[in-house]
Amino acid sequence: MIEAAPNLLEVRGVSKTFTLSAGLFRRDTGVVRALDDISFSVPAGSTVGLVGESGCGKSTMGHVIMGGLKADAGEIVFTDPEQGPVNLVGAGKQTLRHVRLNMQMIFQDPNASLNPRMRLFDLIAEPLVINKVLSGKALEERVVQLLEQVGLSPRYMFRHPHALSGGQRQRVVIARALALNPQLVVADEPISALDVSIQAQTLNLLKDLQQERKLTYLFIAHDLGVVNHFTDTTVVMYLGRVMETGVTREVFRQPLNPYTEALIGSVPRIGGHKRGRRVVSTGEVPSAAKPPGGCHFHPRCPYAQDICRKEVPALREIRPGRQSRCHFAETLELHGMTSEPASAPVPH
Amino acid sequence: MTELAAAGALAPATADADAGTAKVLSVRQLAWRKFRKNRLAVFGLVVLALMYLSAAFAGFLAPYGDRETHAQFARVGPHGLNLVDTEGQFHLTPFVYGLERTMDRKTFKQVLTVDTEKRYELRWLVKGAPYTLLGFIKSDVHLFGVEGDGKLFLLGTDSKGRDLFSRILYGAQVSLTVGLVGVALSLFIGISVGLITGYYGGWFDEIVQRIIEMTLAFPQIPLWLALAALVPPTWNSIQIYFAISLVLSILSWGALARQVRAMVLSLKTSDFVRAAKYANASTGRIMFKHLLPGTMSHVLVVATLTIPAMILGETALSFLGLGIKPPMTSWGLLLNEAQSVQVILELPWLLFPAVFVVLTIISFNFVGDGLRDAADPFSR
Amino acid sequence: MSVETTPLISVEGLVTEFRTEGGLVRAVNGIDFTIPRGGTLAVLGESGCGKSVTGLSLLNLIRPPGAIAGGRITYYGMEGGKPVEITSLPPTSEAMRKLRGSEIGMIFQEPMTSFDPLYTVGEQIIETLMAHKRGLSRAAARAQAIEMLAKVRLPSPEILVDRYPHQLSGGMRQRVMIAMALSCGPKLLIAEEPTTALDVTTESQILDLLQNLQQELGMAVMFITHDLAVASEMADEVVVMYLGYVVERGPVEDVLNNPSHPYTQALLESVPRLDADSKERLRTIEGMVPTPDQMPRGCPFHTRCRHFMPGICDTALPPLYAAGPDHEARCVLVAPDFAKEPA
Structure with a gap:
């Protein structure tokens, strides 16, 4: 599946370091390796999930791809439909401007990503106006069409975002992101700020739009259930490193990294069973400014050996299409979702 | 798609349902609603509106011209209008008694006696000293006055026999607007500097911040004095007026620039600015479409709270004789006459301009307070 | 799991109202439940359903412009077994202050605040x-x-x-x-969204901790949450709330495995599961939660319900019908005499 499809986006060995400074004279007090040698690829037309807990660097990755943050090293190759493959790291302003016509982002909190002083029309039309794609009557028609596509009534067009509910606002964000007809949409936690019943509506909308417009999604999320439902392949991140990649279903059924196992094991489930004791990792995610040496996960890993404390494991291909960053990926017997039978409730 | 269609079918119903409620109020309406809830702010707004209107129509409202002297009636205390005469008889139109100046034979002091024999009735729209209204309407009709030889000094007269009430109205023209001009100037400088330093940061920002810190650390009054002393004495009143506003704004733009900078710093990392960048928005567009409007409500509050400081500044400078110079007049200049204890003891009514200063400043603060609430109409 | 012991706290017909610009809003609209000693109740619902207000009402912590407008909350856990009627105590009284903390404790979503x-x-x-x-x-x-x-x-x-x-x-x-x-x-701990702000692995640890402490100390827990999975793993009984009403309640396994109210059913189907293989579209609840000032007539859920029957659902508020042992749902579809009529 991954091999066959041509990759719309390829991230190769990307690193990003933030320097912390403090005090009167802005002395550098430390560095945070927000992204440490990240590599993954996003095949055209598919949905790739970027999963991890807070501080793992998944959002940073999204902004680096969009050009809002500059990578220190590595390559980000985007296959532009007109220009062919372009490396976004170190690309000039003009190139970035052009590529962004094909690449847009959906943010987590619709309250923060919509300028409260602008009307829906101006918000959705802004990308089209800036890039001089449409104007006048054609612009208005396009905005109406976009509003309808995301399931909003065009009569909301001249309202301000505050007159809408959270779910409706997120639809506006989606309409705006789609205004330029992008190929790739980076969706950064697009549903986590929404109510349960609105989350499903939004996910369905994203899925419908993907089918209609052949969109490719890079889906950044922390909710494993959502990732399992929504993505084709998954990239699991921990403290700036990729821990595991593979086809979503396989990753969740048979994880090849103890961190993935810990994540899956931690998710509360609806099953009619009272909580039982589980193998979950101990401790909390360490600060990204002071990550543990060797494998970042070793202090919390139940399988940690001496080598884990000393040597950083490489991200290796363990099976075709499956990569893991663990010294013992081949030998460990890790538990995924299959260890507990799915018991879906049957509504009467 | 079926469920999307269902959502569409449902949408009109929900839209209609909330069309009738308060939810679709515009941002401005919401802000106004919040402002109105603050009773003191509304009071302040009304007072200020009255003040500015009276200043604009000072010529018409004042019974006398600002330079009109009544030599025999210098140092007259306030005397009001009467409706009932000494015999207890009620009169429909208000009237004043005649005034007569006599010398006290024992103390040799000038004494003013009220001549109850002479009654002068209040008249509407009487002709008097000529004036120019709003800079272009020439007229000599005054809203009210008294007939014949009668004099109406609502708040008394000064040592030269000029009607204080009229002069306060004329003085308001300077005192109330010098702050506006000064604030407009410091808004312009403050917003520009704040936007640029906040957005670009770097060494330019560092330098500007140090300069602002220096201006803020300076004791205000001495600096004002020094600057005002630089104003050439040969300048005419209009030039002096603008020179004073410039002096006032030199020290206040810094605080505003800092506030704008702080807001820009937080706004520029907000998601909606990022979203605009990812849509290829130019720097100019981000600054003027996204950052500037975001700071405006706050700037409005700060500006409203800065005006009173400037009014006080003008008052202080003029009081010390370094601000507005005669023949122009301002509240500070009027108070200048009440500098010695002796004068205050003899002519306490010369302190009336201070009452107007206090009322104005309190009103501005009330309005600023109300605007602060209204600036964020989405919070509860 | 048997929890048929004496109740620790009982809530009968609780009504909590808030005075707003738009008029009186009923955040909690006549709810009943009991929590037995050592038992765990989950109050489940989306934002605005009244679950937080219910929690605060139990502690008599509703501040103006809000007020408990009706119903009774009785606490039976005092030493000596004398029942205390919380609703009759003034919120700032000495007795109420003693009750809070030493008898009933509370934890919140964001500890920092x-x-x-x-x-x-x-x-x-x-x-x-x-x-x-x-x-x-x-x-x-x-x-x-x-x-x-x-x-x-x-x-x-x-x-x-x-x-x-x-x-x-x-x-x-x-x-x-x-x-x-x-x-x-305390004998009762009210936990409002205690793990919502936490990472998954940390959430799991906190849930484990709460469960262990509960067994160790024998206290009852009232879980206020929007997360069906958390409710499923932690509770014995669950109360599902919508717009201030209890729409369904019963033993957690019954309610979540065999939901009777269309809202509970839809909620369950709309959550993407980790243990589900399907990549199909999720079933959704259309529309959005009405604002409290647009309280629908009749069944509060009828504006979004898949089984909405005009003339029935939008006329009268259905009572809680028995849907199984200890299991009730506020829907006419569950009514025993309803099956006879054509749907």
């Missing part, structure tokens, strides 16, 4: 202890505070006791808050 940033966590626990236990010396209180921190499985409690809240991670703060809530040995 319930700490004073200027004091160490130890000082705050000591403060709580000394306020509730008369004659306790400072040294003894400190020893108890350290003991409590150890009880919530915090490493090196004797060091952590002198730390300030901001020096702790999110998970540690939540543990400290639990320690503080449990320091006076």
